[in-house]
Amino acid sequence: MEPKTKQYLLVTVVGVTLFVALLRLSAVLAFAADLVDLILPILAGGILALFLSVPMAGLEKRLRSHFQMERSPVICLLTET
8 A cells, every 4th residue: 555545544534533523522522521530540549649658758767767677567567568
C-alpha cells in the first residue's frame, strides 16, 4: 500500500469515527463518566499514599534512632514499610 493511500485511509477512518462519536454523544459522555468513576479512587489512593509516605519516613527515622536498631519489628509494624 502506498503512503498516500494509507494517509487517505487514516483520515477517512478518523473522520467516520468522529462522526459516529458525535452522533452518539450521550453514550460517549456516559462512557467517559464511567471511566472517570473507575479511575478516580485509584488516583486518590495514589495521591494519599504519596502524601503519607513523607511523614511516615520521618516517623520511621525517629523510631529507629529511639530504639537503636536497624529494622525493629515495632518500627515495621508502626510505619508499615
